[in-house]
Amino acid sequence: MVEGTVEATMIHATELAIAPGGVFKGEVEVEDAEIAGTIDGTLTARGSLVVRGSGRVLGTAKCRRLQVEDGGQITGRIEMITDQPASDIPARQSIEPAI
Secondary structure, X not given: OEOOEEEEEEEEOOEEEEOOOOEEEEEEEXXXXXXXXXXXXXXXXXXXXXXXXXXXXXXXXXXXXXXXXXXXXXXXXXXXXXXXXXXXOOOOOOOOOOO
């Protein structure tokens, strides 16, 4: 639980919770994250990322599941973690309407 300001180069943890007014700067890898304060850096959530209405994510976030409440902000890059490599996903085919 981050309630003040934390700066770190790399943290591995099970869970990250940033309280309103809390600030995390740096890189963190967790199972699940709940952001009600601010994270500035790189966040990898192998499970779920929840951005509360007062939360701000700045930088890069990677997650398997994403929930953003009304008012929550993401500025930067978001990447979704999938179990399937991108090369295995079939390309979209265009379908022409019959006339």
